[in-house]
Amino acid sequence: MKVITNIPQMQKISFALKKKGKKIGVVPTMGYLHEGHLSLIRIAQKYSDIVILTLFINPTQFAAHEDLNRYPQDIPGDLKKCKKAGVDYVFSPKISKMYPKNFETYVETTQISLPLCGGSRPGHFRGVTTIVSKLFLITQPTVAVLGKKDFQQLAVIKRMGADLNFPIRIIGAPIVRDKDGLALSSRNVYLTLEERKNAVGISSALFWIRNQIKSGETRIAILMSHLKNKLFSCGLRLDYAECLHSENLTPLTHYQKGKTLFAVACFVGKTRLIDNIVV
Template identity: 50%
Template sequence: MKLIHDVQEMQQTALALRRQGKRISFVPTMGFLHEGHASLLREGRRQGDVLVLSIFVNPTQFGPTEDLDRYPRNLAGDCALAEACGTDIVFAPTAAAMYPPGFQTTVSLGPLTAPLCGASRPGHFNGVAVVVTKLFGIVQPDIALFGKKDFQQLAVIRRMTADLNLPVEIIGMPIVREPDGLAMSSRNSYLSPEERQQALCLYRALLAVRELFERGETSAELLLTAARAQIGATSAAVIDYLELRDGITLEPVAQAINGTLLALAVKIGSTRLIDNTVLGEEL
């Protein structure tokens, strides 16, 4: 496995691989890898000739009061996991290399970014869009794999890739959960043991809505009331958003159907966690 820090070296390596007819699979991450990332890498290994992982904590997608400085980092551990999954190249650039002096280009996004995390984190998806576009230009992938836990991010990247005619196939991968149901996240490392147990209210909220929907309830108001009751039973939990949305357009819905998205963001102490489920699909 090769570790590359230099942007130009990564790009030239990728272009050379493309000239050789190699199919490049790409998994972009912010590092501090867990089994969720590993599932993306294993699928990327299966689908491509060359597997590239990027590790870059992107400053432009963090707000001024968010956790950029304390975001967990462990390059050595990440490289060990990546190598075990069959990764060929780890690309780990610096912020100075990705955003050199004078950098000023942005990507303008549309209505998909307005609700949910877009409303809670102004500018977040603009930062995501810029860095993903840059990474696609540097790594030159044929396919890129993203987790469905960041459902809105995946929707935005799919839309951007299609709208800008970027020659990359976007693959969404299922949420990977701990045995007790908590969605795997790098930010779970922030949780104290007590908060870790309290965080299970997110999963219980998803289960409550899914159970009601499977029994025939479709009223968004009643489904969301059931979810709020699960989260409200945990004193440390503060809801950022809890919404039922169209699974494609992310427009609000009054009645749930198969394919409706239940998305939530909840603070447990000082840690903001997100999760989601698509009704009618496996959890």
């Protein structure tokens, strides 16, 4: 495994690999890797000859009041996990190189980024699409693998890829959960023991929705009312709970089998967590 920090060097390696006919799979991350990230690596390996994992905490997707300066990091641990998982290259550039002085070019979707996290984190997805487009241009992937826990992020990147004609297959990977159902997240490390217990209420409420639909209850208004009540009863502070079409993220008032997204963002103490199900 090679660790690359230089942008031109990573580009040169990527172009050389493509010239040899190699399929490149990229796994974009902000580090502090957990089993969810490792599952992305395994999927990328199925669809590519070479896997590049990117380690970069992207400042442009954080607002001033958010956790950029305390976002968890463990680069030595991340590199150890990447090597054990069989990653070929880790690309970990410096912020000053990705965003040099006088940087002024951004990539932005205009509609699909508006609801959910786009509503509560203005400018977030402009930062996401900008950094991912840069990473795509640097690493030249055939395949990119992103997790479905960040469902809107996946949808935004797919939209960007289609609109800008990136010749990249973007794969959404299943959410990886702890034994008690909590979706794995690098931010889970912020939680106290008591908060960790309360956080399980997010997935429990979503699983309840899934079971209700399986039992024949498909009235969106009824389901959403119960969903919010269950979240409140767990001591969670709601950022949003919405029901949207899973393909275009437009509001749904009637259930559509296999295309109905229930998405939630809650504060557990000071920690903001997201989760979702598609049923």
